[in-house]
Amino acid sequence: MKNPYLKRVIKFLHSHVLMSFIIYGAAIGILAGALWGTFQFVKPLPPDKVIMVTGSESGAYYAFAMRYKAFFAGHGYDLEVRTSNGSMDNLAILSDPESDVQAAFMQGGIAKADDHPHLESLAALYYEPVWVFVSKRLRLETLADLKGRRVAVGAEGSGTNHLVSMLLAENGVTAENAEFLPEGAGMAAPKLLNREIDALFTIAGVDSKAVRELSGANRTVELYSFDRAETYVRTHHFLKKLTLPPGGIDLMRDLPADDVTLVAPAANLIIRDDLHPALRYLFLLAAAKIHGEGDMFAMSGEFPNGQALLFPLSDESANFFKSGPPFLMRYLPFQAAITAERLKILLIPLLTLLFPLFKITPPAYRWQIRRRIFKWYKHLKRLDMEALDLTDAARAEEMLDQLKEMDRQVLETSVPLSYTDNVYSLRVHIRLIRTRLERIVEKAGSAG
Incomplete structure (x- = not known):
């Protein structure tokens, strides 16, 4: 150059x-x-899909799960809903280390937390009253009067079957001195109306088809009021004493005509401890939206909550119930919020x-x-x-x-x-x- x-x-x-x-x-x-180096300690982005097990397609768990599915879809996630026989089945599925299911609805009181260390409760969602419909000809005073009778106690693998068998056993009624039919209300209700069985137990909401149908059949069937409800709830702390007011099932037909005392566990939203924290918050946001309005037995805002839990409360739930959702989730779309958190x-x-x-x-x-x-x-x-x-x-x-x-x-x-x-x-x-x-x-x- x-x-x-x-x-x-x-x-x-x-x-x-x-x-x-x-x-x-x-x-x-x-x-x-x-x-x-810091990124190695940051949780990865949540998977796009999570699998949840509920109950039968005719049950409340499945109906609620479909609302959760719609909520998840609205935030860009896929919630796959699988059916089962009920809470006991769900417990077995979620506890199986080979299972790909990470969440489930379960009835309170079906297991001990120490036996399932890898499971956590996200929230209690609503009360699940125990309904007992009996033939009027029995004139049932206590559950002990069901000895020698044909009783529908809920399908095998359901929470109803587990709880009812326990309550009946405490009253001296067992499969040895009574005939237990492992059937749900859908199958057993016609048999009760036709006097083929003497009593039927079901765990369901006030709006359940079986509850409304059997409550209206007041000539042949009556709804049992738990006269020893206080004893049951003091013996089993997962149970709650509830009062169904007159007209609580149907105001126009005044069903029931008098107060009815019921006992109820609380439905729990259960997860495995390896579920991504962001998806835990998404479940909690869905629960607040779906169950926060209340029902016949709970005031608005009473659920979801951190009481009447089946398993220990997750850390995310404790923070959620104490302070609400994380700051960014209050003002940003969910996916944007979790990205910003990272x-x-x-x-x-x-x-x-x-x-x-x-x-x-x-x-x-x-x-x-x-x-x-x-x-x-x-x-x-x-x-x-x-x-x-x-x-x-x-x-x-x-x-x-x-x-x-x-x-x-x-x-x-x-x-x-x-x-x-x-x-x-x-x-x-x-x-x-x-x-x-x-x-x-x-x-x-x-x-x-």
Whole structure:
């Protein structure tokens, strides 16, 4: 290249781009490494799909699950709903380590928490009253009067079957002294109306088809009022004493005509402990929307809650019931909120390192620039010390040649304009030593 000025400019740009790349690239590399390290401890994004097991398609669990499914779909997630025989089946499925199911509805009181350490309760959702419909000809006073009778106790694998068998056993009624039919209300109701069986137990809501149908058959069937409800709830703390007021089933037909005392466990939303935290909050948001309005037995806002739980309450639920949903979920779409939550965690190392990096990087860059100039001072000082007592003109000539070459190289050193004062300061110092050496050479020439 013939133009020396252009050559110098290109050299300057090449040198400083490379230096900037090295220094700032190192800073970015440190920051990226810190972010990567932090990312290893951040929960991954939740899966797009979660599987839930409920009950039969004719039951309340399945109906509620379909509302959950619609809620999940509205937030961009797929909730797959599977059917089962009921709560006991759901417990077995969710407890199976080979199962891909991660959530289920379950009836309170069906298991001990210590026997299932990997399960957690997200919330209690609503009361599930125990209804007992009996043939009027029995004139039932206590459950003990069902000895020797044909009784529908709920399908095998259902929570109804589990709870009813326990209550009857406490009253001395067992499969040895009575005939238990493992049938749900859908199958057993016609048999009760036709007097093929003597009593029917079911766990359902007030709006259940079977409850409304059997309550209206007041000529042949009557609804049993638990006269020992207080004893049951004190014996089994997962049960709640409820009062169905007159007209609670049908106001127009005044069904029932008098107060009816019932006992009820609470339906629980159960998860495995490996369910993603974000999906836990999505379940809780769905539960608040679907169950928060209340019903005949619960005031608005009473459910979901952290009471009457089957398993220990999850940490997310404890925070949810104490403070509501996380701050970002209140104001952002769900997916945007969980993404922002992840970024918030990643910002911790970013902000921690960014400030010191911004403080360290410019001084490091300045040091690299000055180093290009100051490296000459070591050689210059050695020459200066030698020139202090020098009398040999030949050696002085050699040193002058070295200084001229040094001066040329310093002049060609590429530095930003803001650092040229350092270049010229060095050249002045070189000139001082050259002047001393030139005097030595002149003095030697005059003496010759």
